[in-house]
Amino acid sequence: MDLPPRADARTDAAVAALGAALAGRVPAHVPGTPEHTALSATTNLTVPQRPALVAAPRSPQEVADVVRLAGEHGVPVAVQGTGHGASAPLDGALLVSTVELDHLAVLPARGTAHVGAGLRWSRVVEAAAPYGLMPVCGSAPSVGAVGYLTGGGHGPLARTLGVSSDRVRAFDVVTGDGVLRRATPTDDPDLFWGLRGGRGALGVVVAVDLALVDQPTLYGGSLWSADVEGTVQAWARWAPTVPPQASTSLGVMRLPALPGVPEPLAGRTTVTVRFGWTGDADEGAAVLAPLRRVAAPLVDTVGVIPCTAIGSIHADPDGALPVHDSHLLLEDLGPEAVERLLELVGPASSCVQNVVEVRHLGGAASRQPAVPDAMPSRAATWSVFTVGVATPATAAAVVDDAGRIAAGLAPWTRPGGLPNFTAGHGTAWAERVYPAVTRARLAEVSRRYDPDGVLLGGRAFRTR
Ligand SMILES: Cc1cc2nc3c(=O)[nH]c(=O)nc-3n(C[C@H](O)[C@H](O)[C@H](O)COP(=O)(O)OP(=O)(O)OC[C@H]3O[C@@H](n4cnc5c(N)ncnc54)[C@H](O)[C@@H]3O)c2cc1C
Known part of the structure; x- marks a missing residue:
């Protein structure tokens, strides 16, 4: 275990102090409130989530504020778009709900879309269609586009159009150190590598730039x-x-x-x-x-x-x-x-x-x-x-x-499994899904961008 004790200080006092620090800055909800219940709900009722706090930031900067403050208070952070892929109970954690990050822009001249992390595939498909364009999406329109892309994505056209994350051109992402970055093949290339297939290990993605295909x-x-x-x-x-x-x-x-x-x-x-x-x-x-x-x-x-x-x-x-x-x-x-x-x-x-x-x-x-x-x-x-x-x-x-x-x-x-289809969480999940060389590199990149181990997703790769 290489994580400093600070990142494990999941005490009620730490959570209360974090809640106070967020008050008036970022919408945050405690258990028992309707907002907490709604934003931490999952579509698989056998996987209830019990985060100590749910934050619903309204902008990339607010996401950065939440992650930085959570790190300062020693409260670990998880992220959720729709709850279609929820797998862990999240006890003592802060859950970042991306539902408010719903910015969407289709740029037909470039054949791309800028997709906020709170959007489901249905919104992206509907917005691209008037231009004869389509995202390489999954089988279910209700799944979150960004959550899906972090796991690669094998959709109904995968043999023809490939793994969906192959079409990502850039990620706007908040890393565990609370910094908002833009990861591309040339800027923060290790993040760009690990965010395509590594799920939420390396950051809270706030938006992606995605290439679309001509497919009316x-x-x-x-x-x-x-x-x-x-x-x-x-x-x-x-x-x-x-x-x-x-x-x-x-x-x-x-x-x-x-x-x-x-x-x-x-x-x-x-x-x-x-x-x-x-x-x-x-x-x-x-x-x-x-x-x-x-x-x-x-x-x-x-x-x-x-x-x-x-x-x-x-x-x-x-x-x-x-x-x-x-x-x-x-x-x-x-x-x-x-x-x-x-x-x-x-x-x-x-x-x-x-x-x-x-x-x-x-x-x-x-x-x-x-x-x-x-x-x-x-x-x-x-x-x-x-x-x-x-x-x-x-x-x-x-x-x-x-x-x-x-x-x-x-x-x-x-051996192995597709990240989007393999249930479970933590080290056992990571060992089942990824080869050792990929786990080692994800752990190394996680340590660099998240020295205090704030992101729960990264811990799956860092605990051994
Ligand atoms: C009905 C149904 C059909 C499906 N069909 C397909 C399919 O055709 N192909 C396929 O590949 N998968 C498919 N899946 C699996 C699906 O892609 C995954 O469950 C995916 O993780 C869901 O993403 P979400 O954002 O909707 O879910 P969430 O539960 O919100 O997120 C799941 C995980 O994604 C990561 N994540 C979500 N948002 C972010 C973010 N902003 N930043 C960083 N990480 C994030 C986190 O690790 C999070 O725990 C299907 C799932 C369902 C329920």
């Missing part, structure tokens, strides 16, 4: 079938053969019979194939045709869509739920692995996960960016992600079941 429309959507076995087998053979304009993923779904779930999909095991195609629509339809022939789809939403409808490809559920998720990477999805996957999660299995998603990675997402970054596991070609609703009554079974699936797929699993 897409050919995309999803097919849903009741023929789980036939579709999974056909998809696993087909996905590696598709051209680079195609990105695809698959989900074995057990959707409950609830309002909003289409009748043919509710209360049964189905499979969905997601397809995103950036080229000519007729060519995309020809590429997808073999999958459409496998089984008469129950639902087929694939067609030409405006880029503003990109969220319809995955149609992720929105809103807060208690869920347990798990993630692993596979080396290979050949016939034996597919057979095992179907034994583990197919209709005849004991699987209790509501979603078992397999994303085909590779393509442009495997290429190293022109300016190196901290993003791990670029060579991975398959990602498996499970989600199960974990109420007090179901949680133990859902967790056990995720372990059963991971054990069953172990012969095909490769």
